[in-house]
Amino acid sequence: MVEPNAPVLLVAEDGKRYLLQAQPGGAWFTHHGRLAWDDVIGRSFGCLVSTDKGQPFLVLRPTTADLIRHLKRTTQIVYPKDAAYLVMELDLWDGRRLIEAGTGSGGLTLAFARAVMPHGRVYSYENRPEHQRLARRNLEQLGLLPYVELKLRDIGEGFDERDVDAVFLDVREAGAFVPQAEAALADGGLFGSLQPTVNQVTALVAALQAGHFVDIRVEELLVRPWKPSAERLRPADRMIAHTGFLVLARKTDRRYRLWGADSRTRRRAVEFGEAEEEEEGA
Numbered sequence: 163m164v165e166p167n168a169p170v171l172l173v174a175e176d177g178k179r180y181l182l183q184a185q186p187g188g189a190w191f192t193h194h195g196r197l198a199w200d201d202v203i204g205r206s207f208g209c210l211v212s213t214d215k216g217q218p219f220l221v222l223r224p225t226t227a228d229l230i231r232h233l234k235r236t237t238q239i240v241y242p243k244d245a246a247y248l249v250m251e252l253d254l255w256d257g258r259r260l261i262e263a264g265t266g267s268g269g270l271t272l273a274f275a276r277a278v279m280p281h282g283r284v285y286s287y288e289n290r291p292e293h294q295r296l297a298r299r300n301l302e303q304l305g306l307l308p309y310v311e312l313k314l315r316d317i318g319e320g321f322d323e324r325d326v327d328a329v330f331l332d333v334r335e336a337g338a339f340v341p342q343a344e345a346a347l348a349d350g351g352l353f354g355s356l357q358p359t360v361n362q363v364t365a366l367v368a369a370l371q372a373g374h375f376v377d378i379r380v381e382e383l384l385v386r387p388w389k390p391s392a393e394r395l396r397p398a399d400r401m402i403a404h405t406g407f408l409v410l411a412r413k414t415d416r417r418y419r420l421w422g423a424d425s426r427t428r429r430r431a432v433e434f435g436e437a438e439e440e441e442e443g444a
């Protein structure tokens with residue numbers, strides 16, 4: 163049932179989608195006419211409503227992916243396909259504590275908050291007040307602020323928290339902030355980052371290898387939409403071909419640089435005397 167002030171996804175006959183809030187006593191004005199929210203509140207999701215000009219709209223419950231796609235934004239957001247995968251790979255569930263930076267418009271924050279609530283926390287860092295203001299508004303509207311601590315700071319200064327379960331960095335040149343992430347993570351904690359270019363990924367991987375990280379992975383997710391016609395089922399003509407590279411790793415209690423390396427890398431390390439470093443740490 164549509165509750166007062168709930169987010170609602172209205173879908174027009176031509177497929178256009180509008181994410182709105184069902185405000186008691188209020189109305190949505192469009193060139194298709196006026197829709198009174200009191201005619202929508204109390205109805206079940208999946209029903210059809212009409213404006214005063216007779217324009218029909220389907221009333222749907224927005225999913226987390228819909229909320230991200232329709233979020234008011236001034237920054238690039240993490241796409242739902244990447245956000246969903248990150249919730250799995252950063253192992254986020256009720257009670258987990260996670261740091262993310264930067265907050266941006268709060269798109270990823272909302273997916274993380276929904277994963278760790280009600281007992282977990284997202285500590286979200288941002289250095290630009292205007293971005294943080296918008297993210298606060300977005301999260302407040304969705305009732306997610308109780309699960310998020312928004313912090314206004316350049317992450318070069320470090321994080322306040324210690325022993326967190328995961329750190330996610332969506333900032334340029336994330337490689338420069340690996341020491342700060344390492345200091346905040348619990349041993350065994352999970353690290354993730356989204357980087358749009360190969361150059362940034364190279365720098366980040368090098369920084370992780372120089373730190374206390376193993377299991378370093380670089381991945382990319384591609385979603386190819388299909389035209390859902392039973393008679394002419396085929397892929398759509400266009401797709402979003404690139405959003406970003408995902409870099410994932412796990413923190414260890416010290417440096418185990420050669421852990422998981424192939425035998426050639428290990429042989430070369432012995433040859434160049436680098437394996438001794440590892441002995442020291444182990």
Ligand SMILES: C[S@@+](CC[C@H](N)C(=O)[O-])C[C@H]1O[C@@H](n2cnc3c(N)ncnc32)[C@H](O)[C@@H]1O
Pocket residue numbers: 237238239240263264265266267268269270271287288289290293315316317318332333334
């Ligand atoms: C791409 S946006 C993040 C988008 C966000 N993940 C989302 O899904 O909505 C990157 C944000 O990081 C912030 N940022 C960049 N460098 C930073 C730093 N050193 N410390 C804190 N925030 C930073 C930027 O101001 C920007 O808002």
